[in-house]
Amino acid sequence: MQSSESLVMDDYEAAVELFYDRGWTDGLPIVLPTRKLVEAMIAATGRDRHESLGPVPPKGGQASIEKLAINAVMGGCLPAHFPIVLAAFEGMMAPEHNVNGVTQTTHMCVSLAIVNGPVSRALNFNSRDGVFGNGYRSNAAVGRALRLALWNLGGAVPWDTDKATMSHPGEYAFCIAEEEEDNPWQPLHVDRGMPAGSDAVTVFACEGPHSVLCSGAPEEMLHVLADSMVGLGNNNIHVGGQMLVVLNPLNAEDFHRRGWSKWDVRQYLWENARRKLGDVAACGPVHDQFRKAQQAVGRYPFRYDLDNPKTMVPVTQSPEDIHIVVAGGRTYFAAVLPGWGSFGGYAVTVPIRPLAT
Amino acid sequence: MEIMIPVWAHMPTPQIARKELDDLRGATVALVDDNFDEPFTTHLEKLLTDGYGAIVNRLIKPLGSAPSPVSLIDQAARSQVAIVGIAL
Numbered sequence: 001m002q003s004s005e006s007l008v009m010d011d012y013e014a015a016v017e018l019f020y021d022r023g024w025t026d027g028l029p030i031v032l033p034t035r036k037l038v039e040a041m042i043a044a045t046g047r048d049r050h051e052s053l054g055p056v057p058p059k060g061g062q063a064s065i066e067k068l069a070i071n072a073v074m075g076g077c078l079p080a081h082f083p084i085v086l087a088a089f090e091g092m093m094a095p096e097h098n099v100n101g102v103t104q105t106t107h108m109c110v111s112l113a114i115v116n117g118p119v120s121r122a123l124n125f126n127s128r129d130g131v132f133g134n135g136y137r138s139n140a141a142v143g144r145a146l147r148l149a150l151w152n153l154g155g156a157v158p159w160d161t162d163k164a165t166m167s168h169p170g171e172y173a174f175c176i177a178e179e180e181e182d183n184p185w186q187p188l189h190v191d192r193g194m195p196a197g198s199d200a201v202t203v204f205a206c207e208g209p210h211s212v213l214c215s216g217a218p219e220e221m222l223h224v225l226a227d228s229m230v231g232l233g234n235n236n237i238h239v240g241g242q243m244l245v246v247l248n249p250l251n252a253e254d255f256h257r258r259g260w261s262k263w264d265v266r267q268y269l270w271e272n273a274r275r276k277l278g279d280v281a282a283c284g285p286v287h288d289q290f291r292k293a294q295q296a297v298g299r300y301p302f303r304y305d306l307d308n309p310k311t312m313v314p315v316t317q318s319p320e321d322i323h324i325v326v327a328g329g330r331t332y333f334a335a336v337l338p339g340w341g342s343f344g345g346y347a348v349t350v351p352i353r354p355l356a357t
Numbered sequence: 358m359e360i361m362i363p364v365w366a367h368m369p370t371p372q373i374a375r376k377e378l379d380d381l382r383g384a385t386v387a388l389v390d391d392n393f394d395e396p397f398t399t400h401l402e403k404l405l406t407d408g409y410g411a412i413v414n415r416l417i418k419p420l421g422s423a424p425s426p427v428s429l430i431d432q433a434a435r436s437q438v439a440i441v442g443i444a445l
Contacts, residue, residue, distance in 0.1 A: 005362045015360055024363050035359040057424075061365045070361045101422035152363040286394060293392045297420055343422035 001050040004066050006035060019074075026144075026151050026172060030074035041069035044079030045086065046356025053086070054093050057100030059155030063089060068149055075145030075173075080123055081138060083353045084201055085145045088113040088175075091203040091348035092146070098344025102205045103156045106163050107235060109205040109340040110170040112244070113146060114325060115177040116189035117199030119352055125177035128249075129329035132176060132209050143173030168208040176327055182249040183326040184256035191262070191324075192349040199352035204323060205345025206244050206337040207234070214251055215332035218260050221251060222268050228336045229273040229315050235341030237275055237313070238287045239294045240301075242321040242346055244337040245269065248328040262324055270319035278309030290341075299342035323347055378437060382410035387433035389441045391421035398443065411438075 009015045015032055019025045031037070042049050042065060049066040056063050065086070072085050092099045092111050102109055115125050115138075126136035134140065150156040158164065164171075180187045189200035212228045214221045225245060230237050247255075247265075255265055281288055294300040305311050316322055328335070339345055378384050386405055390398045398415075405411040416432055418425050425433075425441070433439040 005366060006359050007362065008359050010358065015358075022364075032358070033361045033363065035361060038361045066361075067363065067365070070363045073361075074363060098423055100424055105422065148363070153365070285396070289394050289396065293395065293421070297392065299420075340422075343420075 001052055001062060001064055003049070004064075004070060023157070024152060025074070026147060028144075028172065030148070031076050033070040033073040037073045038066070038069050040079050041072055041077070041082050042066060044082050044355050045353070047086075053090055056093070056150065056154035058104055058161045059153075061153035061155070063093070063149065063153055067153055068145075071149040071152055072141075072145040075143075075148050076137065076141035077145050078141070080355060081142050081145070083355060084113075084115060084119065084142050085149075087350040087352045088142070088146055088201045088203050089149060091201065091350040092150075094348040096344070096346040097203060097205065097348050098346075099150070099154070101344045102340065103150060103154060104161055104163050105340060105343065106165045107340050107343075108164050108166045108168050108207055109345050110168060110174050111146065111203045111205045111345070112170065112337070113142060113175040114188060114202045114204070115142070115175065116180065116187045116194070116201070117352065118197065119199040120177040120180070125175075127177035127179040127327050128182075131246075131327040132335070139175045139177070140173050143170075143175030146175070147171060147173060170208055176325075178325050179249050179327050182330070184252055185262040185326065188323065188325050189349050192347070194349060194351060200349050201352055202323075202347050202349040204242065204244055204339065204347040206339045209246065209335035209337050212334040212336055213332060214247070214334035218255050218258050221254070221334075222265065222272065225334060225336065226269055226273040229269065229338070230275045231338075232275075232280065232283055234338035235343075236315045236338050237280060238283070239290050239341040239343070240299065240314070240317045240321070241341040241343070242323065242339045243316055244323045244325065244339070246325050246327050246335040246337065248330060248334060249326055250330040250332075251334055252326045266319045266322050266324055269322055270314055270316065273315040273322075274312040276309065277306065277311040277313050280313060281309060294342045317342070381405065381438070384411050384438055385436040386411040386413050387436035387439040388413050388415045389425060389429070389433055389439065390415055390417045391442050392418055393421045393443065401440075401443075
């Protein structure tokens with residue numbers, strides 16, 4: 001694989017403007033990817049600059065380590081962030097994530113990166129108050145690096161191949177960490193097969209966070225969560241797929257204190273986050289057609305009678321398709337993040353390699 | 358200062374259509390059914406066939422939200438016109 005081209009400029013302001021003129025940035029200014037910064041980023045991984053994670057859909061630019069390093073510098077990453085960027089990007093390129101579809105769909109989903117493990121605290125990722133918001137370099141820089149790489153290598157540009165009708169602000173940066181210290185349960189990446197104490201990142205394409213006023217007894221919290229998950233406007237209630245529920249540490253503590261495991265919560269939500277097919281069908285024939293088409297290709301279980309208006313349809317195909325993460329401040333709010341449905345964007349968890357230097 | 362360029366110089370670009378048809382009558386049209394809206398696609402097929410006299414070859418994608426298999430693209434390429442997707 002060829003090396004990246006470069007140019008020499010001495011005028012800082014003109015160089016920043018050049019990135020706008022050439023369409024190499026997402027609307028915000030970037031950190032100039034100087035040779036020195038990019039080389040430090042590559043050296044931190046110990047990986048060959050020409051190694052590629054594959055052609056990035058839909059336009060197919062190769063995700064070489066060097067190109068990803070350039071985009072990581074632009075997003076504000078330090079070398080210590082780069083292994084997380086690479087792991088998350090590898091996750092997005094997995095077939096079940098279907099980044100080709102996530103980029104080009106008219107739906108608003110964006111790939112969220114969820115960081116787990118000791119690296120999260122070491123690099124000061126935010127997992128607590130305001131977890132989806134601003135203020136933390138690691139969340140912002142890793143999130144933006146991923147978006148810039150999709151922009152510059154895959155062509156994820158609105159009005160071009162990014163056909164999102166609305167999209168959401170996570171298209172600038174969409175990265176959180178799970179709170180693992182103030183959390184009675186095992187973290188997401190361990191749920192998904194990674195060793196306890198390891199570093200990993202999970203990517204999942206979803207809408208922005210929907211607020212859920214969630215407090216009280218477990219059954220009360222679950223009642224409002226289940227209701228929030230089955231809005232007729234989200235894709236999940238029509239075609240299944242996966243969904244993310246973010247409980248704050250106080251929610252998790254309350255469940256745990258009253259004997260509820262994370263699995264119990266997930267199972268309850270799957271059994272109760274349902275709607276009558278008649279309600280769903282009232283949205284119109286296109287929704288029915290989607291559901292039947294997905295069933296025809298094996299992405300919606302045949303055990304549900306889709307011709308009976310009294311059938312209670314679940315929001316996902318199985319309890320395992322409801323991902324639960326603990327993050328945010330210790331208050332009375334949780335969040336629900338619907339996915340893209342059964343079209344893709346599924347969660348993929350990838351271990352984060354240690355730094356080489 | 359030396360600044361690294363974040364894009365590839367030669368990104369793949371869409372191919373330009375070889376020629377436009379003046380009339381669909383008798384033309385072969387590949388209609389790629391992306392499995393999203395069967396009634397609409399059937400309506401479109403009927404319109405092309407009955408209304409415009411086209412010879413429609415309807416090709417069904419296994420999954421609407423993922424790229425077509427190469428074999429399907431090759432089949433579509435044998436027609437004079439291809440409708441490769443329907444946005445909803």
